[in-house]
Structure formats: structure tokens, C-alpha cells
Amino acid sequence: MDAMQWLYSDIVLDHFKNPRNVFDPDEKFAYEAEGTVGNVKCGDQMMFMLKIDEGDVIRDVRWRTYGCASAIASTSMLSEVTKGLHIREAYNLRPEDIATRLGGLPDNKIHCSVLGDKALRAAIDAWLEKTGRAGLYRNEGATVICTCLNITDRDIETAVREGARNWEQLQERTKIGTVCGGCKVKGESLLHEYVHIFGEE
Amino acid sequence: MERRIVYMDYNATTPLHPLVRDAMTADMGVFANASSMHEAGRAAKARVDSARAEVAKLAGVPNPDELVFTSGGSESNNTVFATMFHVGRRGGRRKIVTTAIEHPCVVNAASWLREEGFPVVFLPVDASGRVDMEAAEREIDADTLLVSVMSANNEIGTIQDVPALCRMAKAKGALFHTDATQSAGKVPVEAAAWGVDYLTLSAHKIYGPKGVGALYVRKGAPIEPLIRGGHQEHGRRAGTYNNIGILGFGLAARLALEDLEGRAARVRVMRNRLRDGIVERVPDVRVNGHATEVLPNTLNVSFPGAEGEAILLYLDLEGVQVSTGSACASGSLEPSHVLLATGVGPELAHGSIRFSLGSLTSNEDVDYVLEVLPPIIKRLRRMSTVSVA
Numbered sequence: 001m002d003a004m005q006w007l008y009s010d011i012v013l014d015h016f017k018n019p020r021n022v023f024d025p026d027e028k029f030a031y032e033a034e035g036t037v038g039n040v041k042c043g044d045q046m047m048f049m050l051k052i053d054e055g056d057v058i059r060d061v062r063w064r065t066y067g068c069a070s071a072i073a074s075t076s077m078l079s080e081v082t083k084g085l086h087i088r089e090a091y092n093l094r095p096e097d098i099a100t101r102l103g104g105l106p107d108n109k110i111h112c113s114v115l116g117d118k119a120l121r122a123a124i125d126a127w128l129e130k131t132g133r134a135g136l137y138r139n140e141g142a143t144v145i146c147t148c149l150n151i152t153d154r155d156i157e158t159a160v161r162e163g164a165r166n167w168e169q170l171q172e173r174t175k176i177g178t179v180c181g182g183c184k185v186k187g188e189s190l191l192h193e194y195v196h197i198f199g200e201e
Numbered sequence: 202m203e204r205r206i207v208y209m210d211y212n213a214t215t216p217l218h219p220l221v222r223d224a225m226t227a228d229m230g231v232f233a234n235a236s237s238m239h240e241a242g243r244a245a246k247a248r249v250d251s252a253r254a255e256v257a258k259l260a261g262v263p264n265p266d267e268l269v270f271t272s273g274g275s276e277s278n279n280t281v282f283a284t285m286f287h288v289g290r291r292g293g294r295r296k297i298v299t300t301a302i303e304h305p306c307v308v309n310a311a312s313w314l315r316e317e318g319f320p321v322v323f324l325p326v327d328a329s330g331r332v333d334m335e336a337a338e339r340e341i342d343a344d345t346l347l348v349s350v351m352s353a354n355n356e357i358g359t360i361q362d363v364p365a366l367c368r369m370a371k372a373k374g375a376l377f378h379t380d381a382t383q384s385a386g387k388v389p390v391e392a393a394a395w396g397v398d399y400l401t402l403s404a405h406k407i408y409g410p411k412g413v414g415a416l417y418v419r420k421g422a423p424i425e426p427l428i429r430g431g432h433q434e435h436g437r438r439a440g441t442y443n444n445i446g447i448l449g450f451g452l453a454a455r456l457a458l459e460d461l462e463g464r465a466a467r468v469r470v471m472r473n474r475l476r477d478g479i480v481e482r483v484p485d486v487r488v489n490g491h492a493t494e495v496l497p498n499t500l501n502v503s504f505p506g507a508e509g510e511a512i513l514l515y516l517d518l519e520g521v522q523v524s525t526g527s528a529c530a531s532g533s534l535e536p537s538h539v540l541l542a543t544g545v546g547p548e549l550a551h552g553s554i555r556f557s558l559g560s561l562t563s564n565e566d567v568d569y570v571l572e573v574l575p576p577i578i579k580r581l582r583r584m585s586t587v588s589v590a
Contacts, residue, residue, distance in 0.1 A: 017518065022584045036586065043508065043528040043536060043551040045586045066585045068510035068529035112529065 009103030012073040019072050021079035023049065023064040031062065033130060035122025037197050038115050040066050046075060048119040052127055056087045063116065070109040074098050075116030087124045092141040093117065111193060118197050145187050148179035153190055160194035167191060202573075206520045207566040211406075211498060211559030212355050212383060213524055217449070218408035218456055218560070225410065225449040235442035236433060249442050252451025259407075259454040260381070260400055261391035262417050269416045269424075269437045270447055274382040274403035275306040276427065277416035278349075280438070281378045281399045282310035284425040285347050289319055294346035294375070296320045300332055301542035302354050304380060308538070311349070320344070329491035330359030330543050337369055345375040352384035356526060356539040356555055357490030358499025360388065364395045371396060376422060382406055382414075386457035387465060387496050398422040404446065408560065409453030413446035468558045469497035471567050475556060476500050478571040483578050485589050487549060489540060498558040501526075503540075503549040506589035507581035512554055515581070519573040526553040548587070 008016075023029065031049040038045035044067040051060040061079045065071050078098050082090050095117045099105045105113055128136050142152035151174050159173040167184075170176055170191055177184045208216075217225070228248070233241035235249045250265070257265040271277045282297075289295040299311050301323045308323075315321040322340045325333045332350060341348055348370040353360045363379050370377040378399035381390045386407035392400040400417035404410055418424045418437065430439025457464070476488060479502055489501040504512060509527025516523055526537030528551060535541075536550035545553070556570070582589050 016514065019584070025583060040551070040587050041547040043547070047586045064584050064586050066506065066508050066587045068508055068527070069514045070529075071508075072511060072584075 008069070008073070008105065008109075011077075011101070011103045012070070012105070015073035015076040015102070016069045019076040021061050021063060021076065021083075023047075023062040027062075029060075029062045031060075033123045033127035035119050035124070035126050037118045037122050038067075039196075039199065042196050042199075044068065044071055044112060044115055046071065046115045046119040048075075048079075048116070048123040050087075050120075050123045050127060052087065058082055058085050058087060058090055063119065065115075067115065068109075068112055070105055070112035071115055074102060074105070074113035075119075077102055078116045078120060082120060087127065088137055088140070091121055091124050091137045093120070094141070111196070114193065115197060145190065146174075146176045146179075146183040148182075149175055151176045151183075156187065156190050157194050157198075160191065161198050164191070165195055165199060202569060204520050205566070205569055206522070207569055208522045208561065209556045209558055209566070209570070210522050210524055211562075212358075212496075212555065212557035214405050214411065215408045215559055216561065217410060218453055220456060221409055221449045221453050224452050225445050228445055228448055231444055231448075233444075235444055236431065245442070245444050248444060248451075249447050252447045252454075255451040255455040255458075256402065256415050259385060259390065259458045260402055260415070260417055261389070261393055261395075262400075263393055264420065266435070267417055267420055269418055269434045270443070270450075271414045271416055271438055272412055272443075273405070273414035274304070274380065274401050275414075277401035277403075277414050278304070278306045278378075278380055279310050280416055280424070280427040281347070281349065281401075282307070282314060283427050284423055285319070285376075286314060286317060287425040288423050289314075289346055294344050296322070296342070296345045297347050297349070298322045298324060298337070298340050298345055298370075298375070299349040300324045300326060300351070302326055302330060302356075302359075302539040303349070303351055304355060304382070307349060307351070307380060319346075324350075326359075326542050328544050329494070330354055330357050330489075330539070331491060331494065332361055332366065334362075334365070334369075337366060341369050341373050341375060343373055345370070345373055347376045347378060349378040349380070351380040351382075352390065353381075353388065353496050354490070354539060355383045356537055357501045357543065358383075358496035358557075359491040360384070360494040360496065363397070367396045383496060383499075386454075386461070387498060389461065392417045392419075404450035404453055407453045407457045410446045410449040413443055413450045415450070464560065465497040468560075468562060471562055471564060472498055472500050472556075472558050474564075475558070475567045475570060476502075478567070479574065482571060482575045487545070489543065489545060489553065500556045500558075501540075501553060502556070503545060503553040504578050504581075505549055505552060506585045506587040507552050507578050508585075509536075509552050509554060511581055512552070512577060515577040516554075516570075516574065519577075521570055521573060524555045524557075526555070527551045 142154035235245040404413040509525030540550040
């Protein structure tokens with residue numbers, strides 16, 4: 001079947017058909033750190049497992065997911081890219097880079113590719129915490145959302161991970177959008193995204 | 202096993218019956234406006250009228266004039282709800298009672314009336330998808346303007362007790378509408394015997410063309426045109442008659458009625474074999490919908506631990522075409538409202554697949570699906586974050 005007949009690019013198709021570095025229950029993969037995000041109730045969940053050496057270089061990865069074709073393909077691609085990277089480089093990979101490498105994803109499927117990226121970062125955060133460096137890269141590579149108060153997407157993510165579930169709760173924690181309010185649409189969309197990924201219920 | 206194309210999405214749409222296609226192709230030259238008074242116009246009108254008679258028979262309507270041709274099921278359903286808007290705002294009864302598992306066009310039309318200030322109640326259903334009759338008894342009251350309950354559900358195939366619900370509505374003086382889009386051609390539809398005021402039909406679900414449907418409007422029931430214009434359909438629906446489409450609908454209806462029992466029996470055997478085969482070969486599955494009061498062609502199964510869109514696309518790669526209740530496939534975050542209403546949790550709803558069989562389904566197709574499906578589920582479950590026993 002060629003790509004024209006399929007929903008996504010031929011690269012997505014290839015990674016969907018033959019996902020790389022996918023976790024195999026029989027393999028007994030030993031790993032230093034693990035991160036899980038998403039919720040099956042919301043339709044997708046992702047777990048990333050990392051084998052990391054003393055120099056903070058990612059030597060091997062495995063992942064598993066309850067997720068759709070885009071989640072499978074993008075995480076497969078991400079897992080390939082991640083191998084051999086220093087954890088700092090891996091932490092700063094962007095979902096857009098993965099989508100580009102995949103030859104693009106439909107707009108409504110970008111969310112699914114974000115999940116792998118978040119799981120990878122959660123795994124690196126777990127590693128940093130384990131090695132006494134919690135939160136080391138948290139503000140790296142962040143995009144400013146609220147220009148009045150210099151609040152970034154990472155700040156929103158952190159607030160959601162710490163319990164913010166709606167705009168008011170996000171404002172209580174970050175003061176986002178309390179000056180000109182121009183960031184509300186973008187901020188709410190990120191909030192929605194992060195609640196979906198990190199929210200418990 | 203050699204790769205083959207297996208279409209199991211007949212509830213989404215059906216291919217044209219070869220005889221319907223032939224008849225439509227042969228009549229492509231019939232261009233006259235069926236409202237024209239001249240000979241060519243009268244000839245076109247005669248074809249429309251004979252098609253109307255055929256569709257009336259399929260719907261169990263003794264008087265074909267009570268049928269209005271529309272552009273399809275969505276228009277038919279919307280016409281009923283738009284009529285209620287006009288009737289309700291003139292005063293008197295306003296309450297709309299429908300169910301939690303209706304087709305989106307009914308759900309959204311009812312929600313629109315709610316926004317317009319009408320009291321709207323979505324009746325709950327039980328685990329098999331049957332309307333909660335106690336809730337219906339309680340909610341259908343002296344203020345109820347319309348009760349709208351689909352004859353059979355498109356996703357899980359559950360058949361409702363329309364006659365009983367209709368009696369309940371009539372006892373309280375309410376109007377009754379049923380969306381029979383999925384029932385027609387699969388199980389008997391008896392508009393007059395059931396006593397309904399409105400009934401919706403669609404041609405493309407019964408091997409007819411897309412873009413044609415019908416609405417039964419019982420003589421005396423209020424009707425307000427959704428599309429205003431000329432006096433076609435006795436002023437109930439304006440717009441030049443879709444000659445060829447209507448002709449195809451008529452023939453499709455006749456063919457469906459002629460072999461109603463035969464078609465149903467044939468797909469039922471294969472559907473049940475598919476169900477039993479899946480249950481036997483795939484551990485830990487849940488068959489959704491009613492065990493017996495179900496469309497003969499519809500099988501809805503949840504596969505815990507495997508996500509529906511991924512199942513669908515792996516099946517697609519194998520040539521098997523189905524649909525899913527997963528949120529991801531619809532581009533929303535919410536899985537099937539039908540499955541959620543039956544109490545299936547979101548975890549299961551996201552991993553549900555609908556197989557809908559039809560006239561071209563063969564035993565070999567069923568064998569093929571039973572061959573390719575189990576490894577797909579196994580593979581997805583092995584890579585899943587959700588562990589399945």
C-alpha cells in the first residue's frame with residue numbers, strides 16, 4: 001500500500017508497521033529511569049524507559065503505549081533519535097522536530113506525538129531526581145506564552161503537574177494572563193493539552 | 202492467507218446494489234423536472250411516484266403520500282426537530298424526550314432545541330443499550346411534545362422496543378419519531394403498525410445511492426419544511442426532485458423488502474460466527490450491545506489494552522475495513538457516547554471496534570478477519586501500558 005492511499009506519510013506508515021525499540025515483555029530490559037504520562041481513560045498512555053550511562057548519555061530506550069497510530073509512529077521515531085543523546089539534548093527535543101522527521105502529522109494528531117516527548121522528559125526527570133539533580137533542565141528550551149509576565153509553556157506544564165486543572169487554578173499558581181490577557185487562547189489550549197496528559201481523572 | 206479486501210463497514214454505508222446501479226445508469230438521461238407539466242415531466246414524476254410506493258412498502262406505510270423525499274437521514278431527522286421548534290414556540294407542550302445513544306444528528310438537533318430553551322431529556326439505556334423503560338415512563342409526561350428513539354443503534358446494533366415506547370408517548374399525547382436508518386433493510390420496519398408520527402430512512406444504508414432519504418410524516422402530524430421554496434412534496438420539502446437518486450432508492454427499497462428475511466439470516470450466521478470466533482481466539486474481549494435484540498449484521502467488540510484507532514489501522518493494512526468508537530479516530534478526546542451510555546468505561550470504549558457485515562460479506566471474509574485480528578490484538582497488548590490478564 002503506498003502513502004497516497006494511507007492517512008499519513010510513508011515514514012509514519014513504516015514506523016507504525018515496524019515500531020522501533022518497542023518494549024517486549026520477554027526481553028527483561030534493565031533500565032535506570034522510567035516515565036509514564038497520559039491516562040487510558042483519556043485514550044492514550046505512554047511509558048518511556050531509559051538506559052543511561054555515568055556520563056548522562058542515553059544508551060538504550062524502550063517504550064510502550066496504549067495509543068493510536070500517530071502515538072506509536074512518533075514514539076518509535078523519537079526512540080531512534082534519542083539513542084546516543086546526552087539527556088540534556090534529549091530533554092530539549094521538540095515534538096515538532098519529530099513530526100517533521102515523520103514527514104508531518106495531521107493537526108489533530110500532533111497531540112498524540114506530544115505524548116512520547118512528555119514521557120521521555122518524565123523519564124529524564126526521574127533520572128535527575130534519582131541522581132539528586134531534580135528539576136535541572138526544567139526551564140530549558142521553554143517557549144514564552146505570557147509575554148507580560150514571562151510565563152513559559154514549561155511553567156504551565158509544571159503547574160498542571162502540581163495540580164492545576166483549570167484556568168483559574170493555573171492563574172493562582174502562575175499569574176498567567178493577569179495583565180493584558182492576550183495569551184489566554186494559547187494558554188488555555190496548552191492547559192487543556194497538559195491536563196489531558198498529566199491529569200489523573 | 203492471501204491478503205484480501207474485506208469491507209465490514211456496512212453501517213457506515215453500503216455499495217450500490219448492481220441492479221440499482223444499472224437502473225440509475227440507464228435512467229441518467231431522464232433529465233426532466235418532475236414538477237413540469239409536459240410529457241417528459243410527467244414521465245419523470247411517474248418514476249418518482251413509483252419509487253415512493255416502493256419506499257413506503259419498506260417502511261410499512263400504506264399511503265405513499267405520507268412519505269417525503271429528503272437528502273438523507275440527517276435531513277429527515279433535522280426536519281422533525283425543526284418542526285418541533287416551530288410547534289413548541291407557538292405555546293403548549295415543549296418537552297423533548299430522546300435517548301443518550303441517538304445518532305449525532307439527533308443528539309445535536311436536540312441540543313440545539315435545548316439551547317433554544319426547550320426542556321430536553323436524554324433517556325438512559327441499560328448495559329445492552331436498551332432504553333430504560335422506567336425512566337421513559339417517568340419522563341414522558343403531559344408536557345412532552347416529542348419522543349424520539351432510534352429503532353436500532355448504528356454502533357452496537359441494539360434494537361429498541363419502538364411499539365412500546367410509542368404507546369407510552371401516545372398515552373400522554375406526545376408525538377413520536379423513530380430514526381429507522383439502520384433498521385430498514387435489516388429488520389422489519391412498520392411505521393403505521395407501530396403508530397409512529399415520523400420515521401426516518403436513508404437510501405445509502407440499503408444499497409441505494411447517497412444523498413437520498415425519506416421522512417414518513419403521518420397524515421395529521423405537524424410538519425414544517427426545513428427547506429422552503431417550491432411546492433414539491435406537497436410543500437413539505439422544497440427543491441427539484443432528485444429523479445435518479447429517488448429512482449435508485451425505490452429499487453433498493455424493493456430489493457431490500459423482497460429478500461429481507463434472506464439477507465438477515467445470511468449475515469446473522471456470519472456475524473455470529475465472527476463473534477464466536479473472536480471470543481474463542483482473543484482472550485478478554487467484551488461483546489457490546491444486546492445479545493438477541495440486535496441488528497443481524499452488527500458486531501461491536503471491545504479489546505481491553507488495545508487502542509481502537511491502532512486496531513483499525515492495523516486491520517486496514519491487512520485490507521479489513523471497520524470502524525471504531527475510539528476518540529483518537531474521531532479527532533476528539535471523547536470516545537463513543539453510545540458505549541459510554543451503556544456503562545462501558547472509557548478504557549473499553551477507546552478500544553472498541555464495530556464490524557458491520559452486508560451483502561458482499563462471505564464466509565471467507567469472516568475466516569480472514571479471524572486470522573488477521575488475533576495477532577493484531579496480541580501485538581498491541583504486548584506493547585501496551587495496560588496489562589490484560
